[in-house]
Amino acid sequence: MRNKHAPTKSSVDSNVARIDTVVFVGSPLIFSEWVLRSAISEVGHMDVLRFDTPSAANLINLANDRCIKLIVLEDVHAADLIHQIESFRAVAGLTIWAVAYRDVSSGRAFFKRRIESDVLSDLRLLSMNVPIDVWTSMFRLALYGDYIIPCELMITQEGYLTAPPPLTASTSARQILTKREVEVLSLVSRGDCNKTIAHDLGLSEHTIKLHMHHILNKIGASNRTAASSWYLSQNGSL
Known part of the structure; x- marks a missing residue:
């Protein structure tokens, strides 16, 4: 599998400068071999990397060597890292950011933040509870700048978050x-x-x-x- 795990500094330096790259941030329990293989099948010439728990500084350093097209964050890491979106964009440009969730309540919390924040208005949301073919379609939409909001995120016990x-x-x-x-x-x-x-x-x-x-x-x-x-x-x- 192409660059499944985070590379060392020397391995990044040895690559051709500014390789188009998709980065997953999270546990292999969430971003499994199956998920990464599905992503690789969609990205064409791009590299696919996965980090367990990188800091915002690590992502910014990576962006100095690679052209980061999409960053997919496990929801447990997203709360801290999405605060750094503006700093990251100053270095990397308009990278697409997505949050992957299994807990629907967590997904709804990020959807609410997306609605309320101009900075997060382009945040994508990927459910990890759907069949792999559905997930692959949602990933493909996110990768190329489109998106859909899973219906489960729009409904609470009180009704729709947005009517x-x-x-x-x-x-x-x-x-x-x-x-x-x-x-x-x-x-x-x-x-x-x-x-x-x-x-x-x-x-x-x-x-x-x-x-x-x-x-x-x-x-x-x-x-x-x-x-x-x-x-x-x-x-x-x-």
């Missing part, structure tokens, strides 16, 4: 959907099937299904037809 928007023509899709979700819904409203949409957007059919699942939950639609009708009723107000 689902009413299904009205006056609500703009861009207010509540990601750019990719708008693209998917636009093609759905045109009558395209998942296979055609996947081909047009360069994604897998499974990823399109994930997007549609989240679109329906976000806009409160019961099916594709209702979602398409809502989208078309906006008459170009996007």
Whole structure:
């Protein structure tokens, strides 16, 4: 497996400068061999590294030698490290950050922080409780700058953390959907099937299904037809 564990300083220096790299921070019990192999299958030419418990300083040092594309933090380490995002970005640029969680209450706490903080507004959230094919799709979205919010994070005992928007023509899709979700819904409203949409957007059919699942939950639609009708009723107000 390519660079599964944290390299020594000398091994980093011997690599070609600024190799594109994905970094996992956490226990092998969370980021198992299976998870890392799935990540490697998605990253193409990039290296994949895992650290058990690195400090922010170690990540910044690594960024001096490598181009860090994505950092995935186990939730138990994330609380300390995400405070260093701005310092890290001053060195490494716009690296994508994600928090991986198993405890839903922990995931909800980070989702709440994401909502309340401008610095964390681009934080991705990856559930480690889903089948590996679903996790791989979510990882792929995070890697290339897109994201979905697992529905389990939006619901508490009191209801939604952020109330689902009413299904009205006056609500703009861009207010509540990601750019990719708008693209998917636009093609759905045109009558395209998942296979055609996947081909047009360069994604897998499974990823399109994930997007549609989240679109329906976000806009409160019961099916594709209702979602398409809502989208078309906006008459170009996007």
